[in-house]
Amino acid sequence: MASYTTLPVAPGVVTGKDLITLLDHAKANGYAIPAVNVSSSSTANAVLEAAAKAKAPVCIQVSQGGGAFLCGKGIADPKGSLPASAAGSVAVALHVRAVAAYYGVPVILHSDHCAKKLLPWFDKMLEADAAYHAAFGEPLFSSHMLDLSEEPDDENVAICAKYFAKMVKIDLFLEMEIGITGGEEDGVNNEDVDPAKLYTTPEQVFAVHAALAPIGAGFSIAAAFGNVHGVYKPGNVVLSPHKLGEHQAHAAAELGLAKGDKPLYLVMHGGSGSTDAEIGAAVSHGVVKMNIDTDTQWAYWDGVRAYEAKHKAYLQSQIGNPDGADKPNKSKYDPRKFIRAGEEAMRDRVCVAFDKLGTNGRLGEGYAANAPEPKAWNFLAGKKSSSWFG
Numbered sequence: 001m002a003s004y005t006t007l008p009v010a011p012g013v014v015t016g017k018d019l020i021t022l023l024d025h026a027k028a029n030g031y032a033i034p035a036v037n038v039s040s041s042s043t044a045n046a047v048l049e050a051a052a053k054a055k056a057p058v059c060i061q062v063s064q065g066g067g068a069f070l071c072g073k074g075i076a077d078p079k080g081s082l083p084a085s086a087a088g089s090v091a092v093a094l095h096v097r098a099v100a101a102y103y104g105v106p107v108i109l110h111s112d113h114c115a116k117k118l119l120p121w122f123d124k125m126l127e128a129d130a131a132y133h134a135a136f137g138e139p140l141f142s143s144h145m146l147d148l149s150e151e152p153d154d155e156n157v158a159i160c161a162k163y164f165a166k167m168v169k170i171d172l173f174l175e176m177e178i179g180i181t182g183g184e185e186d187g188v189n190n191e192d193v194d195p196a197k198l199y200t201t202p203e204q205v206f207a208v209h210a211a212l213a214p215i216g217a218g219f220s221i222a223a224a225f226g227n228v229h230g231v232y233k234p235g236n237v238v239l240s241p242h243k244l245g246e247h248q249a250h251a252a253a254e255l256g257l258a259k260g261d262k263p264l265y266l267v268m269h270g271g272s273g274s275t276d277a278e279i280g281a282a283v284s285h286g287v288v289k290m291n292i293d294t295d296t297q298w299a300y301w302d303g304v305r306a307y308e309a310k311h312k313a314y315l316q317s318q319i320g321n322p323d324g325a326d327k328p329n330k331s332k333y334d335p336r337k338f339i340r341a342g343e344e345a346m347r348d349r350v351c352v353a354f355d356k357l358g359t360n361g362r363l364g365e366g367y368a369a370n371a372p373e374p375k376a377w378n379f380l381a382g383k384k385s386s387s388w389f390g
């Protein structure tokens with residue numbers, strides 16, 4: 001592992017200026033932060049464990065469907081409003097707040113795709129952020145994604161600008177999408193979309209920058225460059241990461257910056273199944289965050305599957321196994337055993353992502369060595385109470 005200078009951001013959930021510092025560090029040093037979807041405390045812990053192992057910053061994100069699962073599938077949201085999904089999303093955010101500092105890594109806490117019909121979920125999370133900010137001086141989440149890419153561009157950008165103006169007041173970062181990520185994810189199906197919409201133009205991207213930059217600096221753009229959610233590709237779509245370089249070049253020219261400057265924070269969706277060269281090219285063009293869901297879902301399942309296969313003879317009844325008809329099997333069917341097997345496999349897959357994105361070891365030599373013991377209930381106090389790095 002190469003040794004890097006220490007990242008000037010404290011461990012725990014990162015918001016506001018610290019988040020900008022972290023993303024600038026990624027952009028300047030040519031790495032991206034994996035953003036892994038979680039739907040339980042178990043999957044969240046697997047991601048944190050991977051980050052601790054890799055000595056790397058990480059992003060934990062929850063989708064509306066993930067939030068609904070976290071609240072419990074037995075609880076349905078009322079028609080037209082999504083408070084249960086929001087409650088589940090807030091629950092995992094509080095979980096991460098409670099434990100993150102013990103892993104000794106900085107964590108971006110983020111919510112994933114929010115289409116127009118999911119705005120009630122978004123609004124409810126913003127309420128939690130505002131309450132947290134009023135109490136502790138920072139938002140509960142680090143950032144949220146709005147995905148109005150199915151709407152006409154001007155409407156997409158206008159809604160983002162309206163929300164962003166509200167969000168900057170409580171130090172929230174915004175991720176938005178323009179152009180469409182193909183495939184299917186979390187109930188949003190873009191499998192039959194017009195292929196031209198799968199490539200965002202530099203002009204479209206700069207229009208977003210022009211609308212949002214006057215409001216605040218904390219926003220990123222998920223531009224489509226032939227990326228697809230899930231592991232499959234329609235034959236007529238080619239992943240074209242060089243297009244991200246064109247977005248940066250166009251924005252730099254429009255802003256009168258030097259050639260080679262990368263003024264945009266770009267995000268890559270649909271990274272599952274991409275080649276190392278494609279990922280490397282995307283990162284070289286200023287992708288600072290890459291989403292991963294499909295591959296880590298598979299890894300978690302594969303860990304559980306392998307566990308069941310290995311211990312099959314001990315998992316058929318509470319009592320009785322090859323060692324004897326009266327032998328108990330409790331030590332094998334305890335959920336902490338098979339769930340742990342899923343966590344370990346997911347952790348290892350997230351570590352592969354750190355490798356591919358160049359994130360390994362980026363916290364630097366001696367990171368967190370001088371960090372204070374996390375304060376009791378640090379997650380309730382926010383980072384306001386931490387004097388680390390002043």
Ligand SMILES: [Zn+2]
Binds near residue numbers: 113181185269270291
């Ligand atoms: Zn996505």
